[in-house]
Amino acid sequence: MNCLRGFKSLLYGFFFSFVLSIWVRVHGQNIWPMPKSVSFGNRTLSLSSNFELRTYRSNYLDSSGILNEAFERMMHLVKAGHMLKTDFPDSGIQDSVDIALNTFDDMLTSLPVLAGINIAIRSPNETLNFGIDESYYLYVPDTGSILFARVEAATVFGALHALETFSQLCNFNFTTKALELHSAPLTIYDQPRFPYRGLLIDTSRHYLPVAVIKSVIDSMSYSKLNVLHWHIVDDQSFPIEVPSYPKLWKGAYSNSERYTIEDAAEIVKYAEQRGVNVLAEIDVPGHTSSWGFGYRSLWPSNGCRNPLDVSNEFAFEIIDGILLDFRKVFKFKFVHLGGDEVFMGKAPYILLFYSELNDNNMTLSDGYRYFVLRAQNIAISHGYDIINWEETFNNFGGKLSPKTVVHNWLGQGVAQKVVAAGLRCIVSNQDRWYLDHLDVPWQHFYANEPLTNITDPNQRKLVLGGEVCMWGEQIDTSNIQRTIWPRAAAAAERLWTPLEKLPKNPREVALRLAHFRCLLNQRGIQAAPLDGYSRNGPQDPGSCINQ
Amino acid sequence: MNCLRGFKSLLYGFFFSFVLSIWVRVHGQNIWPMPKSVSFGNRTLSLSSNFELRTYRSNYLDSSGILNEAFERMMHLVKAGHMLKTDFPDSGIQDSVDIALNTFDDMLTSLPVLAGINIAIRSPNETLNFGIDESYYLYVPDTGSILFARVEAATVFGALHALETFSQLCNFNFTTKALELHSAPLTIYDQPRFPYRGLLIDTSRHYLPVAVIKSVIDSMSYSKLNVLHWHIVDDQSFPIEVPSYPKLWKGAYSNSERYTIEDAAEIVKYAEQRGVNVLAEIDVPGHTSSWGFGYRSLWPSNGCRNPLDVSNEFAFEIIDGILLDFRKVFKFKFVHLGGDEVFMGKAPYILLFYSELNDNNMTLSDGYRYFVLRAQNIAISHGYDIINWEETFNNFGGKLSPKTVVHNWLGQGVAQKVVAAGLRCIVSNQDRWYLDHLDVPWQHFYANEPLTNITDPNQRKLVLGGEVCMWGEQIDTSNIQRTIWPRAAAAAERLWTPLEKLPKNPREVALRLAHFRCLLNQRGIQAAPLDGYSRNGPQDPGSCINQ
Structure with missing residues (x-):
């Protein structure tokens, strides 16, 4: 920059100062998503360099280590920003300011010290699933001889949320080079507004390496999203191993762009340790072109690769085999069976295919319905409730199993019809919650209200929540996270925080x-x-905070 | 996808098969950057589930753990793609294919097993710096009773390169779910063509969190780049702590967008453990507007914030203080003193400033030269050799210290002039090696030859190498890595691999x-x-390999 731009820079300077002064003012409330209830004081505590986890009066034994590992991760996160003075052996690099620092050491020691966090969990159960109690209470005292933050939670998964919130309260002090917590005493009561807060990823259009999926799961837990909807397979590729039908993953893009069933189990385990359920999807009968690379008879005819052929018993056998294998790995209450975009009667091959159907006295739409309902029954036989894309409801809603959750995507106003019909619903209207719609800004994600026009309290309960969708046509490792965040976080607060806040x-x-x-x-x-x-x-150029 | 697009999909299918068949063919040589010499056979080895590091006949004692940690990282990388069968306790999820797998188990046990890698290092010294011996020899046998890969290297940093190369030879077998190495027996002799292979990052235009800088360092080591040029401060912000002048980082964008001097030391240590030197830059006398937020007298006049005032002794005192502190942290042979884009005589403030200079009987360009040379002397007094941007050479090349390395950036053809004048040079011509030039494709990065038109062997030695530059005006955490890679890797091979290959x-x-x-x-x-x-x-949509 040269001096011609000096004044412009000066103006920027004023603007930064203004923004930063606001930032400082809201400091005590910089938690995302905003908890149900927060009250805080103005006292600063210093975190002990031996900040520790205690579990006095907890019924949860943590035999699998979920809580301990979450505590270690939390400590790693709050320490990752900067080196702590206590972690850095004296190397002489601070000689010149030792006098200045001594003053601050005194200041440091004069602060009350927070020695650790005590987490008491009521339930010994550590099975994650839909509808578990995710609430927590967090209290940070500011007086007493030995200060401990206190967490009470019904389940270990509520405690994980408390740890995430606590991590967002910790700050690095650049003078003392120690961690601090401002705004004590601090009391938070928190619980999610909706039990289903999802993010869809799509590993068919582009393969996502296991490390990348894990990174997405990490980031979900930071904004308390709790369902990773894994749209595993689609027309373009079939990357996952199905032990019962080991040729299916011949539909993968390449040998290396595949997930073993153990990889899937590892992803589920990794997610559960972070309070995130994994919803597996196989989208039938459309979106299945990749299935036939391993089993050619699944393609309805030469040159036509989807939808799956309703007159082919093998199609149902293979769905049964997939769900049999999935049930061992994907323990979530639901499986997603797709059911969207089943294109009927447009292409000559489809007409040929359906003319065969007509031999069985079925119309085109009869065939579609028959397929979806039979696939539902297979899923139910494996112990799953079902999620289906909204076209199934729009076409034959009255016939769907009562165990169905209808997944809205086409537009707004669907949820009210679904719950009026007595079915459950999750909301992903594409004009607001599709992350691949790059023209939708975060403000629209934030403002999208799942309960719009639904007033009956019983009907409101049928809206389980919602999901933002990161479809993968133009998404791979290089750009997935920047396309998801921060917009998914905007939706996450809509799904977590009480409407009135x-x-x-x-x-x-x-x-x-x-x-x-x-x-x-x-x-x-x-x-x-x-x-x-x-x-x-x-x-x-500019500060992170105003870009 | 519907069936109207069936044929298109079929064509894609053929294309993929074609691409993949090529991919398989070059399998044995998928190393980046290409080593100096590779010869290989066609035998497949299975990596032992207890694959171990041995250091028989090594003179290097690894007291600081550099080698052991590099081995652990390497094992983590090769295992991160997929779960190994041996790492995954039997959970019943593979019941249905047990019969099939038994066959493969037999196949697996029939493969020769590679039990580990023995690394023998000649030098006990583990000090990283410019010009150390980075060569290595890697041999993977295919016969013998207990097979061990063998590495010989002059320094531990050559051994780190060997481990990176070895990691690129390991493959996951999706049938046996074990790691394999193809193409044994395998012999590699390798050493870099240039001793300086750099990447510039810019933390003044946008702050980069410590975790992000570490990730950049990780990725540099994957393509054997060995200098992180850290353009720390500039007009826009001064994010680093200088203990001797503790108000300087008042020029940071915000309180939280700062690096403590301990953070800097941590980054240097992290880089050194990966064989990467850190080159610190303070760019003087231009690009210094942010300095005056802490010390107003550094601004030449009201409304004019740069360049530093050659008539102000405090400017030289503060440079001395910065380099005094830097020397404790940045151990690299060189410090970068900038010296580019010193705009003289254009703006009224500059004219005013230089009219003051004229009182001291200096012309405008005299003042520029005086400043650069005095700053060089300060750096030399702290034990540094100096790197300066090419304007210093273009304006007063004959006056520069012989300890100067001239850093080319404006265009091609500079290196030949620099080395003809007997000075050393590194190449970063912006039309080919500036990563912020988004219109430059990887092919141009690859084809940019530092020794163009330099034939005299003694002059060729003066070209130390080159550097790709990731300027930060439009770069932050959200997009830095996808802007660096894969183009930086193209330059990395140019800098590593012998010209004739x-x-x-x-x-x-x-x-x-x-x-x-x-x-x-x-x-x-x-x-x-x-x-x-x-x-x-x-x-x-598509496979990673053809996008």
Whole structure:
């Protein structure tokens, strides 16, 4: 920069100072998503260099290590930003400021010290599934001889949320080079508004390496999302191993772009340890072109590769085999059976295929319905409830199993029809919650209300929540995280925080969301700037907080 | 996808098969960057589930753990792609294919087993710096009773390169679910063509969290780059702590967007453990607007914030203080003192400033030269050799210290002038090696030859190597890695591999580079597709290998 631009720079300087002064003011409340209830004081505590986990009065024994590992991860996260003085052996690099620092050491020692966190969990059970109690209570005292933060939670998974919240309260002090917690005494009561808070990833259009899926799961837990909807297979590729039908993954893009069934089990385990359920999807009868590379008879005719042929018993046998294998790995209450975009009667091959159906006295739409309902019954026989894309409801809603959850995607206003019909619903209307729609800014993600026009309390309960969808046609390892974040976080607060605490105007949370975006960056997650067009990089130099 | 697109899909299918068949053919040579010499057979070895490191006949004692930790990282990388059968306790999820697998178990046991790797290092010294011996020899036998891969290296840092190469030879077998090495027996002699193989990052235009810098260092080691040029401060922000002048980092964007001096030491240590030197830059006298937020007297006049005032003794005192502190942390032979884009005589403030200079009987260019040379002397007094941007050479080359390395950036053809003048040079011509130039494809990065038009052997030795530059005006955590990779890898091979092994047409290495891009992705690095415009995401669904 040269001096011609000096004044412009000066103006920027004023602007930064202004923004930062606001930032400091909301400091005590920089938690994302906003808890149900927060009250706080103005006292600063210093975290002990031996900050420890205690589980006094807990019924949960942590035999699998979920809680201990979560505590270690939390400590790693709050320490990852900067080296602590206590962790850095004296190397002489601070000689010149030792006098200055001694003053601060005194200041440090004069702060009350938070010695650790005690987590008491009521339930000994550590099985994650739909509808478990995710609530927690977090209290940070500011007086007493030995200060311990206190967490009470019904389940270990509520405790994980408490640890995430606690991590967002910790700050690095650049003078003392120690960790601090501001705003003590602090009391938080928290629980999610919706039990289903999902993110879809798509490993058929582009393979996502296991390390990348794990990184997505990590980042989900930071905004308390709890369902990874894994759209595993589709027309383009069939990357997963199905032991019962070992030729299916011949439909993978390449030998190396595959998941073994053990990889899938590892991903499920990794997610569960972070309070995230994994919802597996096989999308039938459409979106199945890749299936026939291993079993050619699944292609309805020469040159036509989907939908699966309703007159072919083998199609149902193979679905049965897939779900038999899936049930051993994917323990979530639900399996997703797709059912969308089944194109009937347009192409000559489809007409040929359905003319065969007609021999069985079925119409085209009869065939579609028959397929979906039979696939539902197979899933139920394996102990699953079913999620189906909304076309199934739109076409033959009255026939769907009562165990069905209808997954909205086409547009708004669907949930109210679904719950009026007595079925459950999750919301992903594409005009607001499809992350691949790059023209949808975070404000629209934030403002999308799943309960719009649903007033009956019983019907409201049927809306289980919602899900943002990261379809993979133009997404791979290089850009998935910056396309997901920060927009998914905007939806995450909509799904977590009580409606009455959500401002009508998303602008009111912009600075707190920017702060969360910077926190994601600090944790190594490639969250994009809030400004600009969905996932664009920054247009100019500047602070993370105002981009 | 519907059936109207069936034929298109079929064509894609053929294309994939074609590409994959090529991929399989070059399998034994998928190493990036290509070693100096490789010869290999066609035998497959199975890696022992207890694959171990041995250091028989090594003079290096590894008291700091560099080698052991590098071995552990290497094992983690080769195992991160997929779960190994031996690491996954039998959970019944494979019941249905046990019969099939038994056959493969027999196959597995019939393969020769590679029990570990023995690394013999000649030098006990573990000090990383410019010009150390990075060569290594790697041999993988295919016969014998207990098979061990063998590495011989002059230094532990050569051994680190050997481990990286070895990691690229390991493959996951999706049938046996074990790790394999193909192409035994295998012999590699390897050493870099240039001793300086750099990547610039810029933490002034956008702050990069410590975790992100570490991730960049990780990825550098995968393509054997060995200098992280850290352009720490600039006009826009001064994020680093200088203990001797503790107000300097008041020029940071915000309180949290700062590095303590301990953070810097941690980054240097992290890099050294991976064989990467850290070159610190303070760019003087231009690019210094941010300095004056802490010390207002550094601004030449009201409204003019740079360059540093040659008539102000405090400017030199503060440079001395910075380099005094830097020397304790940045142990690399060189420090970078910038010296570029010193704009003289354009703006009224500059004229005012220089009119003051004229009182001291200096012309404008005298002042520029005086500043650069005095700063060089300060650096030399702290034991550094100096790197300066090429404007210093272009303006007063004959006056520069013989300890100067001239850093080319403006265009091609500079290195030949620099070395003809007897100075050393590194090459970063912006039309080919600036990563922020998004219109420069990887092929141009690959084809940029540092020794163009330099024939005298003594002059050729003065070209130390080159560096790709990731300037940060439009780069932050969200997009840095996908902007760096895969293009930086193309330059890395140019800098590592003997000239005679580099094809004239980059197309010949496209598939191997695509394979390396997929490997980076598998390791969680957001390398962009090779196709398209520099760092664009994929335009269509498809395999990693052909995008």
